[in-house]
Amino acid sequence: MSGLTTIARWALPGIAALLVACSNNVVVQGNFPEPVLDKMPYTIGVYYDPEFRGHEFFDEASSREESDWLVRTGDAQVQMYNTLLPGMFEKVVMLNDIPRRDRVEAVGGEHLDAVLVPHVAELQYSIPSHTKINVFEIWMRYRYELYATDGELLADWTMTSYGKTPTAFLQSAEAAVNLAAVVVLRDAGANFAMNFSSVPEVKMWMEQVEVAQDSLSLEDEAATVEPAVGNDSGEAEQ
Amino acid sequence: MSLIQIRTLPMLLALLLLIQGCVTSTVDEVLYEGPKANLGDASVVIMGRRHASDYETEPDFIECVGDHIKSADKTINVMSELDFMNALYPWFEPRTAPLRPLDIERLIQVGPVKRKLEELKTEYMVWIDGETVRTEGSGSMTCGIGPGGAGCFGFGTWGNDANYEATIWDFTDRQEVGRMSTQASGQSYMPAVVVPIPIIAPVQGTACDGLGEQLLEFFSSE
Numbered sequence: 001m002s003g004l005t006t007i008a009r010w011a012l013p014g015i016a017a018l019l020v021a022c023s024n025n026v027v028v029q030g031n032f033p034e035p036v037l038d039k040m041p042y043t044i045g046v047y048y049d050p051e052f053r054g055h056e057f058f059d060e061a062s063s064r065e066e067s068d069w070l071v072r073t074g075d076a077q078v079q080m081y082n083t084l085l086p087g088m089f090e091k092v093v094m095l096n097d098i099p100r101r102d103r104v105e106a107v108g109g110e111h112l113d114a115v116l117v118p119h120v121a122e123l124q125y126s127i128p129s130h131t132k133i134n135v136f137e138i139w140m141r142y143r144y145e146l147y148a149t150d151g152e153l154l155a156d157w158t159m160t161s162y163g164k165t166p167t168a169f170l171q172s173a174e175a176a177v178n179l180a181a182v183v184v185l186r187d188a189g190a191n192f193a194m195n196f197s198s199v200p201e202v203k204m205w206m207e208q209v210e211v212a213q214d215s216l217s218l219e220d221e222a223a224t225v226e227p228a229v230g231n232d233s234g235e236a237e238q
Numbered sequence: 239m240s241l242i243q244i245r246t247l248p249m250l251l252a253l254l255l256l257i258q259g260c261v262t263s264t265v266d267e268v269l270y271e272g273p274k275a276n277l278g279d280a281s282v283v284i285m286g287r288r289h290a291s292d293y294e295t296e297p298d299f300i301e302c303v304g305d306h307i308k309s310a311d312k313t314i315n316v317m318s319e320l321d322f323m324n325a326l327y328p329w330f331e332p333r334t335a336p337l338r339p340l341d342i343e344r345l346i347q348v349g350p351v352k353r354k355l356e357e358l359k360t361e362y363m364v365w366i367d368g369e370t371v372r373t374e375g376s377g378s379m380t381c382g383i384g385p386g387g388a389g390c391f392g393f394g395t396w397g398n399d400a401n402y403e404a405t406i407w408d409f410t411d412r413q414e415v416g417r418m419s420t421q422a423s424g425q426s427y428m429p430a431v432v433v434p435i436p437i438i439a440p441v442q443g444t445a446c447d448g449l450g451e452q453l454l455e456f457f458s459s460e
Binding site for chain 1: 297328332349351
C-alpha cells in the first residue's frame with residue numbers, strides 16, 4: 001500500500017506536468033514606443049472597460065497532437081494605448097466609468113473635450129501548421145467610441161490591424177505568438193495615430209471644438225475689453 | 239582498429255557538418271551618384287520592406303547586412319532597424335513607411351519628426367525588399383526508435399532562392415542615389431544512414447554577403 005502511495009506521489013506530478021504541457025499560456029509582453037507626433041490640442045478622457053483590460057483569446061486544441069492556446073493581450077494593449085494617447089493629445093485623463101447623460105460626474109469634474117472608449121471588436125489568428133515553423137498571424141478589428149462629456153455619442157468607427165511573427169529563427173511557439181501580438185498592437189497604434197483625424201465624425205467634432213474654442217477666446221477678449229469700456233462710460237457720466 | 243574508429247568518427251562527423259551545399263549568386267548595381275566618402279558621425283539605417291501582403295523581408299537578413307557593413311568598416315554608424323522604428327514611431331511601421339524619397343518631404347513637415355531625424359543624424363536610408371523562399375523538394379526519410387536505439391534512413395533534397403533589392407535614399411537631398419540587387423540559389427541535401435547529415439546551402443548568407451559588400455563599397459571611406 002505504501003509502495004502504491006510512493007508511486008502515486010511520484011507519478012501524479014508527472015501526469016500533471018504532462019497535462020500542463022498540452023496547453024500554452026502566453027501573457028503578451030512588449031515595449032511600446034512613444035509616438036513622435038504633433039500633439040492635438042484636446043483634453044481627452046479614456047475609459048478601458050473590464051473586457052478590454054482583461055482581453056484574451058483561447059484556442060482549443062482540435063486533436064491530441066495540437067495544444068490549447070490562451071493568449072492574454074489585455075495588459076499589453078492597455079500599456080500600448082497608455083503610451084500612445086499621451087503622445088497624441090495635449091492631455092489625457094484616465095476615467096473609471098463611461099460618461100452618461102445621468103452620470104456626468106463620471107468624468108470626475110475635469111474639463112474634457114471628449115471621452116475615448118476603445119473595444120476589441122474582432123480577432124482572428126492563424127497558425128501555419130503545414131510549415132511546422134513558429135510563425136503566427138493575428139488580425140484585429142478595434143472599435144472606437146468617442147463621447148461628449150454628457151454621454152452623447154460623437155463618433156463610432158472601426159480600425160483594423162495586422163501582425164505576424166517577424167522571424168521564426170530560434171523562436172519557441174510562445175515567443176512567436178508574443179511577437180505577433182506585439183506587432184499587431186504596434187500596427188493598431190500606428191493606424192489609430194495616423195487616421196484618427198481623418199474619420200469623418202471625428203473631423204466634424206474637431207471642427208466643432210475649434211469653433212467653440214474660438215468663440216471662448218473671443219468672449220475672453222471681450223471680457224478683458226469690457227472693464228475699460230465701463231471706465232470710459234463712468235468717466236463720461238461724471 | 240576500434241581506437242582508430244573512435245578517433246576518426248567525431249572528425250568525420252565534424253567534417254560532414256562543415257560540408258555545405260553549392261550556391262550560385264549574382265549581384266547587380268545601378269548608382270545615380272558616385273559613392274560618398276567620409277560619412278563622419280552621420281548614420282545609415284537599413285530597413286526591410288514589409289508592406290506587401292504575401293511576403294516580408296526577413297529581419298534576420300537586414301541585421302545580417304548591417305553586421306556585414308559594421309564588421310568591415312567600423313567608421314560607419316549603422317543604426318539598428320528596430321531602434322530607428324522605435325525612435326520614429328509610428329512613421330516607419332509597415333503601413334506608414336514612406337514608399338518614395340519624395341515622401342520624406344511630408345515627414346519633415348512634422349516638427350517632432352524633423353527634430354528626431356536631425357538628432358539621429360540619418361544621412362542615408364537603405365530599403366531592402368525581397369525574401370528567401372524554399373523551392374522544390376524531394377526525397378523521403380524514415381526515422382524509428384526502439385529498445386536498441388534510434389536512427390533514420392533516407393535522403394532528402396530541397397532548393398532555396400534568395401532575391402533582394404536594396405534602394406539607397408539620400409535623406410539630405412531627398413532622392414534615390416542607388417539601387418543594388420542580389421540573387422542567389424542553392425540546393426541542400428540531407429542523406430541519412432542512422433544519423434541524418436544536413437548539407438545546407440547557405441543561400442541567404444551568400445545573398446547577405448553579396449549585398450553587404452556592395453553597400454560597403456558605397457559607404458566605406460576605407
